[in-house]
Amino acid sequence: GQSLEQPSEVTAVEGAIVQINCTYQTSGFYGLSWYQQHDGGAPTFLSYNALDGLEETGRFSSFLSRSDSYGYLLLQELQMKDSASYFCAPEGAGKSTFGDGTTLTVKP
Amino acid sequence: EAQVTQNPRYLITVTGKKLTVTCSQNMNHEYMSWYRQDPGLGLRQIYYSMNVEVTDKGDVPEGYKVSRKEKRNFPLILESPSPNQTSLYFCASSLRVAGAGNEQFFGPGTRLTVL
Numbered sequence: 001g002q003s004l005e006q007p008s009e010v011t012a013v014e015g016a017i018v019q020i021n022c023t024y025q026t027s028g029f030y031g032l033s034w035y036q037q038h039d040g041g042a043p044t045f046l047s048y049n050a051l052d053g054l055e056e057t058g059r060f061s062s063f064l065s066r067s068d069s070y071g072y073l074l075l076q077e078l079q080m081k082d083s084a085s086y087f088c089a090p091e092g093a094g095k096s097t098f099g100d101g102t103t104l105t106v107k108p
Numbered sequence: 109e110a111q112v113t114q115n116p117r118y119l120i121t122v123t124g125k126k127l128t129v130t131c132s133q134n135m136n137h138e139y140m141s142w143y144r145q146d147p148g149l150g151l152r153q154i155y156y157s158m159n160v161e162v163t164d165k166g167d168v169p170e171g172y173k174v175s176r177k178e179k180r181n182f183p184l185i186l187e188s189p190s191p192n193q194t195s196l197y198f199c200a201s202s203l204r205v206a207g208a209g210n211e212q213f214f215g216p217g218t219r220l221t222v223l
């Protein structure tokens with residue numbers, strides 16, 4: 001079967017660094033995606049890891065270890081606008097499984 | 109402008125009255141998918157389509173139907189809606205090339221209430 005775990009809530013202060021972990025179990029794994037969703041809005045794509053290692057996109061980085069079925073999203077230099085929900089999503093050939101998401105609250 | 113559109117954005121209906129939520133994308137994407145999102149929860153995949161005339165069940169397909177007659181459109185059909193289908197629905201599309209970015213572009217969402 002499929003399972004997905006990520007923390008439900010994380011709180012950090014402006015300027016800090018936060019890491020959101022994701023462990024998954026899924027068949028037919030292609031890669032791990034991360035999405036951001038602000039309250040009431042549509043999810044937007046942040047990053048995708050098909051191979052092991054770190055991918056960096058500006059203030060955001062994402063890491064994948066296929067052997068450990070583990071990934072994380074690293075957000076640096078946190079800003080108030082980063083307050084949102086973050087979803088990891090293991091991707092298969094057709095199926096996408098989104099976790100329940102991590103609500104990040106950035107405080108001044 | 110590259111986008112995914114959904115209609116209607118808001119809908120209040122009654123139990124048993126058939127409805128269709130339309131989804132259209134202008135990016136020539138092969139892959140399209142429907143999700144529902146309930147309060148405090150993530151997105152659960154209802155159905156997806158790898159290409160025209162190819163559809164498959166996601167994790168929560170019961171009570172829903174889809175069709176993919178054209179590449180750009182992927183309507184979601186509720187033949188006999190029930191109150192437990194009250195939810196926020198998102199349509200998404202992507203190129204879906206294995207090993208590539210696989211970025212899914214989401215529509216703005218349809219908030220459905222079934223009384």
